[in-house]
Amino acid sequence: MRSLAQSVPGSLRRGPLLAIGFFLFAMIVAYKVSGYIINNDVTSLAFVGLTFVGGAIIVAMLNNWRNGVYFFLAWLLFEDLARKYLGNNMVIYFAKDFLVLVVYLSFFIAYRRKEKNLQVLRPPFFIVLLVFVWFGFLQMFNPGSTSIFFGILGMKLYFYYTPLFVIGYALIDSEVSLRRFFNINLVIMLAIIALGLIQSILGHTFLNPEVPADDIRQLSQTYREAPISGVIVYRPTSVFVSTGRFGDMLIVAWLMVFGFSGYLLLRQRRGRVFAFLALGITAAGCVMCASRGVFLWSIGSGLVGAAAFVWGAPWRQGEARRTFRTLQRAVLGVALAMLILFLTYPDALLNRLAVYSETLDPRSPASELMHRTRDYPLANFLAAFSSPNWAYGFGIGTVSLGGQYVARIFHVLPPTEGVESGYGNIILELGIGGLLLWFAMSGAVLFSAWKVVRKLKGSPWFPLGFMIFWYAFLLLIPFTFQGMQAYQDFVLNAYMWLLLGILFRLPKLAQAAQLAGGTAPEYHHGTR
Numbered sequence: 001m002r003s004l005a006q007s008v009p010g011s012l013r014r015g016p017l018l019a020i021g022f023f024l025f026a027m028i029v030a031y032k033v034s035g036y037i038i039n040n041d042v043t044s045l046a047f048v049g050l051t052f053v054g055g056a057i058i059v060a061m062l063n064n065w066r067n068g069v070y071f072f073l074a075w076l077l078f079e080d081l082a083r084k085y086l087g088n089n090m091v092i093y094f095a096k097d098f099l100v101l102v103v104y105l106s107f108f109i110a111y112r113r114k115e116k117n118l119q120v121l122r123p124p125f126f127i128v129l130l131v132f133v134w135f136g137f138l139q140m141f142n143p144g145s146t147s148i149f150f151g152i153l154g155m156k157l158y159f160y161y162t163p164l165f166v167i168g169y170a171l172i173d174s175e176v177s178l179r180r181f182f183n184i185n186l187v188i189m190l191a192i193i194a195l196g197l198i199q200s201i202l203g204h205t206f207l208n209p210e211v212p213a214d215d216i217r218q219l220s221q222t223y224r225e226a227p228i229s230g231v232i233v234y235r236p237t238s239v240f241v242s243t244g245r246f247g248d249m250l251i252v253a254w255l256m257v258f259g260f261s262g263y264l265l266l267r268q269r270r271g272r273v274f275a276f277l278a279l280g281i282t283a284a285g286c287v288m289c290a291s292r293g294v295f296l297w298s299i300g301s302g303l304v305g306a307a308a309f310v311w312g313a314p315w316r317q318g319e320a321r322r323t324f325r326t327l328q329r330a331v332l333g334v335a336l337a338m339l340i341l342f343l344t345y346p347d348a349l350l351n352r353l354a355v356y357s358e359t360l361d362p363r364s365p366a367s368e369l370m371h372r373t374r375d376y377p378l379a380n381f382l383a384a385f386s387s388p389n390w391a392y393g394f395g396i397g398t399v400s401l402g403g404q405y406v407a408r409i410f411h412v413l414p415p416t417e418g419v420e421s422g423y424g425n426i427i428l429e430l431g432i433g434g435l436l437l438w439f440a441m442s443g444a445v446l447f448s449a450w451k452v453v454r455k456l457k458g459s460p461w462f463p464l465g466f467m468i469f470w471y472a473f474l475l476l477i478p479f480t481f482q483g484m485q486a487y488q489d490f491v492l493n494a495y496m497w498l499l500l501g502i503l504f505r506l507p508k509l510a511q512a513a514q515l516a517g518g519t520a521p522e523y524h525h526g527t528r
Helices: 010-014 016-038 042-063 065-085 095-112 126-139 148-159 164-171 175-202 214-220 243-267 272-288 292-311 320-344 346-360 369-386 403-410 422-455 462-476 478-482 490-515 519-525
Strands: 223-225 232-234
Touching: 042 065, 042 095, 065 095, 065 164, 065 175, 065 214, 065 490, 095 164, 126 148, 126 422, 148 403, 164 490, 175 232, 175 243, 175 272, 175 490, 232 346, 243 272, 243 292, 243 320, 243 462, 243 490, 272 292, 272 320, 272 346, 292 320, 292 346, 292 462, 320 346, 369 422, 369 478, 422 462, 422 478, 422 490, 462 478, 462 490
Parallel strands: none
Antiparallel strands: 223 232
């Protein structure tokens, strides 16, 4: 057996002062923890545990930035669960921003050390993005703003995750890493969706604390009523604090699993069963979440994706039938999921379908389809021009998501109220010039992404590339038109920039497979 001295790390044995400091720190922590145990202070004990786990994760992230990306994404998806049970603590709320900063730092260290196989790409839309960043920075000092902290918040929400484009490009250096990325993320997302499905049946008492914080209680206990039949359905939140964030993650999961399934079915046999199950579970989650937006966008994205897959099918190679087989399996997976729901929980499924049909069907007397998708956001967009500052705005971040925390912590009031239109809020924050720059940035991002997608046409990577492009389009154009909450949702924002980096890497993977002689053999192997 090793002696006690040998079990102590070498750095502590070489540094007596450090060893003494470590011992004193351990004694203080032990004293504090014992007090929490005696007083049955579970919340404080949980914070201590999170602190130690977080410290270990940070060390691991600094040692390997690739692992850091997955740690960050896992925390991003489960952060709200900690907030639910620990009283909406702001330290937890901002932990993700610190974690992604560690990822940036670790990546930069690896880049400076010239890590093997580490490749970076400057985005083709870099100049337009840089102009927008500088404009946003100047808007931090807009005289209409009541606090510089609104500006700091706005810069974080608009631009803090944009470096994930470079991270995503460097992360995917082979098909193995590509499959690893999507498999890991989809496993985590499917677990969250499964919890949401259970919650949609059991109600808000499942996966929510008995006594939630005041600003979380209302978000976790929302219901929707069908105006004609009168049925009431619960809107699940799963691990998130609100049903809106759960719905946002469902959209990300649906687009990812739809594109990744197309890639797998065209490229290799391995992983197809998982993709089939993932399609069905995600589709069930999109139906049972009771969000009309998620329901419509998932159906619309499926139809657009199907049409795009047919257009981008490898017709010249005589393998277009595999695209149709992919779509058939997708339809079968969704249909099977709906059948299982109908056989097990018919009332829960039919009640949600009643909500959708009564409020979205144009033939229904209670239909809100045109009002919610066009008239309401358009009216709010035009309402932004009634503000006296519509030409130059009140400053970045003044009507952004999370502004209530700035107001609470720093005891300042926002200079104006926002509108329920993302474009309208951009005008209120950045003025008409900011909206024009938003269109310029969005156009540059989408144009350059579409050029990459066209290069992938006829290859197994096309379905995945197209769905990433489609995701960026949805988030930058229609989602933002309806409300700025979508782009400023940290899950949607982080995944968009990360996936865009992966998109620009796909042609390199396709080229490497072709040079290695692996594309055609493996592709035909799947048809046997």
